[in-house]
Amino acid sequence: MKKNRLEHLVFGVSCVLVAAVLGALVYDAWMIRESPPAIEIALGPSFSSGGFHHLPATVRNTGGTVAADLVVEAVLYRDGREIERAELAIQFLPRRSSQRGTFVFRADPGVGEVVARPVSFRAP
Numbered sequence: 001m002k003k004n005r006l007e008h009l010v011f012g013v014s015c016v017l018v019a020a021v022l023g024a025l026v027y028d029a030w031m032i033r034e035s036p037p038a039i040e041i042a043l044g045p046s047f048s049s050g051g052f053h054h055l056p057a058t059v060r061n062t063g064g065t066v067a068a069d070l071v072v073e074a075v076l077y078r079d080g081r082e083i084e085r086a087e088l089a090i091q092f093l094p095r096r097s098s099q100r101g102t103f104v105f106r107a108d109p110g111v112g113e114v115v116a117r118p119v120s121f122r123a124p
Contacts, residue, residue: 038063078112
């Protein structure tokens with residue numbers, strides 16, 4: 001049975017796509033060097049809800065390996081004094097990825113300075 005041009009075109013495009021995916025995987029495996037997790041934290045604008053103050057955060061892992069059981073801490077300071085601490089736990093943060101979470105405070109983080117840092121993580 002003779003195949004028409006559309007079947008040949010679909011087969012050709014499929015082969016190119018499969019080759020591109022395999023090439024990307026090989027490149028990622030050979031060229032990207034493993035490096036420890038590099039955690040970056042970006043804080044968003046705070047808002048109030050239910051009598052608490054919420055501070056959204058985006059946590060990024062720009063490193064070359066996974067960070068598991070990651071704990072991130074945010075400390076609220078006013079006039080140089082520590083007012084309150086909040087923690088955010090992220091179970092699994094793959095390399096070159098990000099996740100969003102929210103720190104919850106009793107005091108308003110919009111009044112003062114918030115310093116966020118990673119506290120701990122483990123390599124799976």
